[in-house]
Amino acid sequence: MTNKTRKTRTRALPWCTLAKRLGAAAGVLALAASGTAAHATEHPGTELAAYHRQHVTWTECREGADDEVGTALDRAGARCARITVPMDYSRPTGRTMEIALSRLPAADPAHRIGTLMLNHGGPAEPTLGMPLETRAYMGEVGSRYDLIGIDPRFVGRSRPLDCGWPTGIWVRSAGTGRAAFDRQVAYQRDLAERCAARHGDVLPYATTRNTARDMDIVRTVLGERRVSYLGYSYGAYLGAVYMQMFPGRTDRMVLDSAGDPGTYGPRLLQGREVPTEQALRAWASWAAARHAAYGLGASRHAVLATVRRIVGAATDRPLRVGSYEVDEHVVPYLISNGVGSDLEGDRAAFSGAVRVLDKAARGITVAPTPELEGSLQFVLDSASSHYGSPAAAIICGDVAAPRDPEVYWRDIERSRDRHPLLGPITNNIAPCAFWPKAPREQPTRIANDTPALIVSATGDSATTYRGSRAMHRLLTGSRLLTLHGAIGHGVYGTYGNACVDAKVNAYLESGRLPDGNPACTK
Structure with a gap:
């Protein structure tokens, strides 16, 4: 029903x-x-x-x-x-x-x-x-x-625990090459060090x-x-x-x-690639049926090609969306995250956001939709640090993560052929790799x-x-x-x-x- x-x-x-x-x-x-x-x-x-x-x-x-x-x-x-x-x-x-x-x-x-x-x-x-x-x-x-x-x-x-992060959430794509991944290593290390400096005792x-x-x-x-x-x-x-x-x-x-x-x-995103890809294809069909409203493509194939074009443009240079710049680390996350609901209102809001990103990818001056602006604030604004910081603290405090960045890089590279959009997200390194303290207990x-x-x-x-x-x-x-x-x-x-x-x-x-x-x- x-x-x-x-x-x-x-x-x-x-x-x-x-x-x-x-x-x-x-x-x-x-x-x-x-x-x-x-x-x-x-x-x-x-x-x-x-x-x-x-x-x-x-x-x-x-x-x-x-x-x-x-x-x-x-x-x-x-x-x-x-x-x-x-x-x-x-x-x-x-x-x-x-x-x-x-x-x-x-x-x-x-x-x-x-x-x-x-x-x-x-x-x-x-x-x-x-x-x-x-x-x-x-x-x-x-x-x-x-x-x-x-x-x-x-x-x-x-x-409340707030590590003073310059972001609301740490999840990012590793990007397309080793240099991009190395930037992520430095970024995630910095997040962990901020938490250690502010709240290491708790x-x-x-x-x-x-x-x-x-x-x-x-x-x-x-x-x-x-x-x-x-x-x-x-x-x-x-x-x-x-x-x-x-x-x-x-x-x-x-x-x-x-x-x-x-x-x-810390690596709980692994294994989410297939259901997320299925959700992406389902949304693409929905958006194709509403090409007149969103202009993303008149077929599922065309909509998915638009998504690939947006991601590719963000890889070449950050996209300007209002006062924000979104790069190859952020754009794939926005796409993968936005397809997680098939409710009409959610799909309409996400499609409007993708339309803005598509224009930005083509060099058109754009302002974010209200929904996209809220998401960009959450992902990129330090004012949302009080959400991401305690979430990371709990996950990192529950289960230990691999400490060697090469473990993540090898997994990312292995995942690219089958999951080019999602593999670099689900296998990416996170703050837990640099967490100052090992978990005090074994998981339940x-x-x-x-x-x-x-x-x-x-x-x-x-x-x-x-x-x-x-x-x-x-x-x-x-x-x-x-x-x-x-x-x-x-x-x-x-x-x-x-x-x-x-x-x-x-x-x-x-x-x-x-x-x-x-x-x-x-």
Whole structure:
């Protein structure tokens, strides 16, 4: 069933959500190796007792006249608070930090089901305002939950980490030759060194496992024996890690756009080439049918030729788009990232952006569309550093990356024949190659029979449908709800498919998983 109207998130981003902007660099979930380190939260003892018993003071959410999220939360009847957690769970009597959370209480307390924790993904996307949109997705069952939005450690209001980067996100193409790759090596090294200089003392504690430990302190402080959970993309991974670390403490778990547990880490873009190329071809057909509107080509072949021409022009010289210059490192990323949704509004916005890039490639003076300007600001503007910095810190703190640039160069060169546009992106070097500290723990091995509902679209080019199936195999108590024929990352509520929304809401209401793996169609 097709639902032509799209529900948008509270903080909409140009033509795609932040999770899409991270291009699965932040979207893929779960961990690759076994985790053996035991810390106090997994086995609560006297050292964490004070954290579990702390008193919570609920206040207004608004912080300043320009705080739109806080104002909206207050208007909806939500309240906000801060709780104290250990900076380092292996030394709970040492340094502490505060975690910000919001609570939108059940509107039908007489039939209250429980508490539903939320996470937008990213990693490092603020989640404080998420209860507002989630209640709208949930329909009638939304009134029966307390909805909890948590800004994870080092994100948003929870001691935000900003490395002072000259960019919002580190993902780039390696370019066409060795000189271009060497520029990327220097660029990514600089990003890592900026984080080390500003936040070297706390980087080791920016990890998914510590975020899961924070969630369990939130659970106990709220007085809940078990909590329900809804997480998108990286948020699905975070939910899976919580389930693994804290068995028996979850109720209804919805993991939307979950990724392959074997691919999470600094090189998690690898393997996304084929679904992204399929999405690119699908968009090209759509744009060809609207050649009169966008002028990109009257056939799929012609549109793809336009894309190649744009990329080639950016290789010769940076393209001028308004006040921005976009080069061979940025243009391929913009193209690959923009095809990740088949919703009409997203495709129209992306097609308008490509039209601008095409004109710039032909030497025409152009200004960006509003959507393209937002994306260029995110990719190229230092004002967005507070998004990319903590995302990198979490990924680099979770899983170690190869340190030798030659490893990346060899992979890039091997990928060029089959994937000339995407191979230099998915195999490119990243800040983790130069991260100042190795991960303090082994990654979490995801393997249990905890009940959960995994939701995925077959055309997801970020975490991929194949990745969600891998998560489903490892969570043997789970069910996989598939949206067939759709290209999109983030399905429940955000894609606008009535069938998916109804099945998720039925599970949240009853707590009963389907007998088999249900399916919906676009």
